[in-house]
Amino acid sequence: MISGRRSAAGRALTEPPLVRRALIGASLVFLGAFLFLPLLAVFVFALQNGVGAYLAALVEPDALAAIRLTLITAVIVVPVNVLFGLAAAWAIARFNFFGKNLLITIIDLPFSVSPVVSGLVYVLLFGLQGALGPWLQAHDIKIIFALPGIVLATIFVTSPFVARELLPLMQAQGTAEEEAALTLGANGRQTFLRVSLPKIKWGLFYGIVLCNARAMGEFGAVSVVSGHVRGLTTTIPLHVEILYNEYQFAAAFAVASLLTFLAVATIIVKTMVEARSRTGS
Amino acid sequence: MTPRRFLRDLLIVVLAAAAVLTTARAAHVTLLNVSYDPTRELYQEYNVAFARRWKEKTGDAVTIQQSHGGSSKQARSVIDGLEADVVTLALAFDIDAIAERAQLLPRNWQTRLPHNASPYTSTIIFLVRKGNPKNIRDWGDLARPGVSVITPNPKTSGAARWNYLAAWGYALRQPGGDETKAREFIARLYGNVPVLDSGARGATTTFVERGIGDVLINWENEVLLGTRELGQGKFEAVVPPASILCEPTVSVVDRFAKKHNTLAVAQAYLEYLYSEEGQTIAAKHFYRPTLPAVAEKFAGQFPKVELFTLADIAGDWQKANRTHFADGGVFDQIYLPGR
Amino acid sequence: MKERGVLPGFGLTLGFTLFYLTLIVLIPLAATFYKTSALTWSEFWSATTAPRVMASYRLSFGASLVAALTNVVFGLLVAWVLIRYDFPGRRFVDMLVDLPFALPTAVAGITLTSLYSGNGWIGRFLEPLGIKAAFSPLGVVIALTFIGLPFVVRTVQPVLLEMDPEVEQAAASLGAGRWSIVTRIILPGIVPALLTGFTLAFARGLGEYGSIVFISGNMPMRTEITPLLIVTKLEQYDYAGATAIAVVMLVISFALLLAINLLQHWSRRRIGGAGIDGAGA
Numbered sequence: 001m002i003s004g005r006r007s008a009a010g011r012a013l014t015e016p017p018l019v020r021r022a023l024i025g026a027s028l029v030f031l032g033a034f035l036f037l038p039l040l041a042v043f044v045f046a047l048q049n050g051v052g053a054y055l056a057a058l059v060e061p062d063a064l065a066a067i068r069l070t071l072i073t074a075v076i077v078v079p080v081n082v083l084f085g086l087a088a089a090w091a092i093a094r095f096n097f098f099g100k101n102l103l104i105t106i107i108d109l110p111f112s113v114s115p116v117v118s119g120l121v122y123v124l125l126f127g128l129q130g131a132l133g134p135w136l137q138a139h140d141i142k143i144i145f146a147l148p149g150i151v152l153a154t155i156f157v158t159s160p161f162v163a164r165e166l167l168p169l170m171q172a173q174g175t176a177e178e179e180a181a182l183t184l185g186a187n188g189r190q191t192f193l194r195v196s197l198p199k200i201k202w203g204l205f206y207g208i209v210l211c212n213a214r215a216m217g218e219f220g221a222v223s224v225v226s227g228h229v230r231g232l233t234t235t236i237p238l239h240v241e242i243l244y245n246e247y248q249f250a251a252a253f254a255v256a257s258l259l260t261f262l263a264v265a266t267i268i269v270k271t272m273v274e275a276r277s278r279t280g281s
Numbered sequence: 282m283t284p285r286r287f288l289r290d291l292l293i294v295v296l297a298a299a300a301v302l303t304t305a306r307a308a309h310v311t312l313l314n315v316s317y318d319p320t321r322e323l324y325q326e327y328n329v330a331f332a333r334r335w336k337e338k339t340g341d342a343v344t345i346q347q348s349h350g351g352s353s354k355q356a357r358s359v360i361d362g363l364e365a366d367v368v369t370l371a372l373a374f375d376i377d378a379i380a381e382r383a384q385l386l387p388r389n390w391q392t393r394l395p396h397n398a399s400p401y402t403s404t405i406i407f408l409v410r411k412g413n414p415k416n417i418r419d420w421g422d423l424a425r426p427g428v429s430v431i432t433p434n435p436k437t438s439g440a441a442r443w444n445y446l447a448a449w450g451y452a453l454r455q456p457g458g459d460e461t462k463a464r465e466f467i468a469r470l471y472g473n474v475p476v477l478d479s480g481a482r483g484a485t486t487t488f489v490e491r492g493i494g495d496v497l498i499n500w501e502n503e504v505l506l507g508t509r510e511l512g513q514g515k516f517e518a519v520v521p522p523a524s525i526l527c528e529p530t531v532s533v534v535d536r537f538a539k540k541h542n543t544l545a546v547a548q549a550y551l552e553y554l555y556s557e558e559g560q561t562i563a564a565k566h567f568y569r570p571t572l573p574a575v576a577e578k579f580a581g582q583f584p585k586v587e588l589f590t591l592a593d594i595a596g597d598w599q600k601a602n603r604t605h606f607a608d609g610g611v612f613d614q615i616y617l618p619g620r
Numbered sequence: 621m622k623e624r625g626v627l628p629g630f631g632l633t634l635g636f637t638l639f640y641l642t643l644i645v646l647i648p649l650a651a652t653f654y655k656t657s658a659l660t661w662s663e664f665w666s667a668t669t670a671p672r673v674m675a676s677y678r679l680s681f682g683a684s685l686v687a688a689l690t691n692v693v694f695g696l697l698v699a700w701v702l703i704r705y706d707f708p709g710r711r712f713v714d715m716l717v718d719l720p721f722a723l724p725t726a727v728a729g730i731t732l733t734s735l736y737s738g739n740g741w742i743g744r745f746l747e748p749l750g751i752k753a754a755f756s757p758l759g760v761v762i763a764l765t766f767i768g769l770p771f772v773v774r775t776v777q778p779v780l781l782e783m784d785p786e787v788e789q790a791a792a793s794l795g796a797g798r799w800s801i802v803t804r805i806i807l808p809g810i811v812p813a814l815l816t817g818f819t820l821a822f823a824r825g826l827g828e829y830g831s832i833v834f835i836s837g838n839m840p841m842r843t844e845i846t847p848l849l850i851v852t853k854l855e856q857y858d859y860a861g862a863t864a865i866a867v868v869m870l871v872i873s874f875a876l877l878l879a880i881n882l883l884q885h886w887s888r889r890r891i892g893g894a895g896i897d898g899a900g901a
Contacts (some may be wrong), residue, residue: 035766041734159644179627382675
């Protein structure tokens with residue numbers, strides 16, 4: 001590929017170096033304005049009072065409580081949505097049935113619902129003035145302004161991710177291989193685990209990554225159902241807001257930068273999975 | 282790695298993480314104080330003082346949890362079931378809403394504590410850039426052409442409502458001032474506003490960090506705190522000759538306090554706000570104390586302003602809200618197309 | 621597509637999908653309709669068609685559309701560059717793409733505002749050109765482009781990754797040039813994913829609140845987005861008015877999403893098969 005003597009067929013497999021560089025350049029300029037500079041800004045703001053202040057903001061008890069609550073939420077939300085995503089993608093990509101497009105649209109719907117409303121719907125259902133509120137109050141069950149409400153709002157907001165990531169992939173792939181496996185006598189579970197899952201693992205991986213990132217970063221919906229009790233019902237994004245409103249700009253950005261490390265952790269996992277699957281095969 | 286092993290490993294990690302994370306919290310006698318935005322620093326200090334005092338008096342330990350946010354958003358949370366023992370909000374209107382919409386406390390709550398249940402007061406003044414280049418002295422200057430004014434959206438911010446009403450009061454109290462002239466003044470003033478932030482602290486950031494606007498209208502305590510803490514020496518406070526008397530109010534939320542068995546400590550918590558210690562802490566955070574002895578001690582800190590009340594210029598909150606801030610009210614009419 | 625007999629799991633996966641969607645999405649959203657029903661028709665009409673509300677629809681839908689289209693172009697470019705080319709820092713760039721999800725929207729809003737306002741790193745270069753980026757409709761587009769970028773990149777990426785190089789090689793050996801391979805084999809294969817990415821970015825833009833309130837300036841009639849109007853109604857304790865606007869948004873975005881999904885279904889039928897059937901084989 002790199003050698004100068006390329007056949008006509010080889011040339012048709014990739015772009016001329018000049019085009020390639022232009023494309024890379026264009027995408028880097030775009031990403032620069034929309035991704036790199038904001039990220040750089042976050043770290044510049046976070047470190048403006050020095051590394052000591054940065055670390056102090058992260059280990060402060062309220063920050064730790066927020067980190068813990070965020071992790072608990074993600075640990076509950078992500079597996080549930082993975083299960084849903086797999087089931088939904090399987091049913092939609094592999095079978096034909098009436099109302100399929102309607103179903104896909106309902107799956108998409110939470111994306112378009114404003115976070116403000118996604119929080120509000122749970123308030124309308126479970127709030128003291130809501131449909132189930134008086135009953136819950138009488139039995140002293142707390143849903144909103146407590147962990148269950150935060151989890152529910154997060155599940156709602158992140159429910160489409162895995163399904164939406166898997167769908168185009170599984171639709172593009174078709175079902176020939178699964179059918180072959182079944183004809184050769186594999187049962188349904190074996191077919192899924194040995195044939196289908198390896199084919200969709202990257203889609204699933206990205207789905208999990210996005211779902212997790214959004215679950216940890218969700219602000220609007222959680223803000224409505226959280227109650228903002230410091231150190232108790234504040235997630236990382238809400239803690240960032242609190243710090244910002246206390247004019248502790250450096251600390252706010254320090255805690256926010258924590259979430260950007262998520263992306264770093266993600267890529268490390270991805271590299272590891274890649275390496276293992278290569279040696280495995 | 283087989284997908285199956287991968288899934289199994291994933292499950293183990295998830296379960297382990299869940300086990301580590303869900304350690305139980307120890308039980309405490311706790312109070313939840315649901316408050317508005319600018320009181321963060323005030324209650325941080327006050328809560329420590331009260332806990333010490335309560336321990337001395339009764340031997341019981343008390344932990345006070347805080348929730349802060351926009352005043353009406355906070356009131357809505359309580360209405361919808363956030364179990365606050367006490368509420369300390371920016372306007373009586375918001376506590377009225379809790380009483381009316383959720384019946385969590387009696388409607389006469391303002392009679393249960395001195396000074397209509399407002400232990401400290403404040404007013405609305407201006408923050409301008411160093412040297413006051415646009416020479417802003419009074420409310421009238423804010424409506425001058427070429428002056429850029431920063432104030433948050435009165436639809437979403439309690440502070441912004443006080444700002445608006447102070448400007449309204451100024452116009453109404455001018456010689457020959459009437460409602461028509463006040464409407465016209467308000468329209469000109471808001472014509473000078475380039476950005477309507479959703480909250481008071483957002484507006485401060487727009488003015489201080491983004492460098493937008495010639496003048497910021499805000500709580501006196503925020504302005505005085507701001508000149509001390511933000512952008513050292515780049516700003517100065519300007520005090521108009523007259524402004525509105527703001528009365529942030531406090532109340533026990535009876536139903537939740539009864540449920541938590543915290544009625545006594547919640548009451549003591551609010552009463553302590555009126556004590557000399559409580560008033561001193563409030564004054565240190567630039568809230569005007571109501572206790573004469575403390576007020577005298579801190580007199581030098583608070584500029585002389587002629588204060589008019591809400592009742593003088595707009596009736597009560599119900600009426601003010603209906604006339605000015607409700608949909609289709611005076612504020613909405615400013616932005617109607619064709620004006 | 622495939623006859624239902626061969627592959628297993630239809631009843632189970634579809635059943636679970638429907639159950640989950642009903643519980644997590646449909647019942648909570650029904651609460652908004654229920655709450656809105658407290659209004660009379662004329663109240664509903666005046667709440668949802670006031671001039672200010674109409675202006676906000678125009679901004680919300682217009683800005684989301686522009687941002688989603690921007691992301692289709694640049695998102696495809698970024699995905700292509702990340703999968704097909706190698707350049708220094710590729711992994712690093714790849715990992716940053718998730719940033720807009722991980723960063724709490726409020727932090728994104730604050731950061732973008734500080735970059736694009738008149739005294740910011742980017743804004744100071746735009747201001748002399750007469751371009752007002754922050755506190756203008758352009759600011760809304762900038763924030764929504766940031767928020768929506770990962771949707772396009774991450775839906776296109778796995779499809780590009782799973783695409784079989786043999787198809788391209790075969791076409792090249794048959795004498796096809798690079799341009800025709802890209803436009804006739806690769807692009808048709810990723811159109812469904814691209815459309816999905818567009819849909820998601822667009823849908824997400826409609827509801828976005830946290831980042832916009834910082835960068836738009838919230839001026840009535842000019843830079844006020846619809847979710848902000850929902851919040852202002854709530855602040856007046858007008859729950860029914862708030863849910864009325866939410867219901868209108870919901871119905872319009874549902875119709876739009878359904879239309880896009882039908883379009884996608886139709887486009888897959890027409891051009892789907894070419895060049896992708898062998899993918900993953």
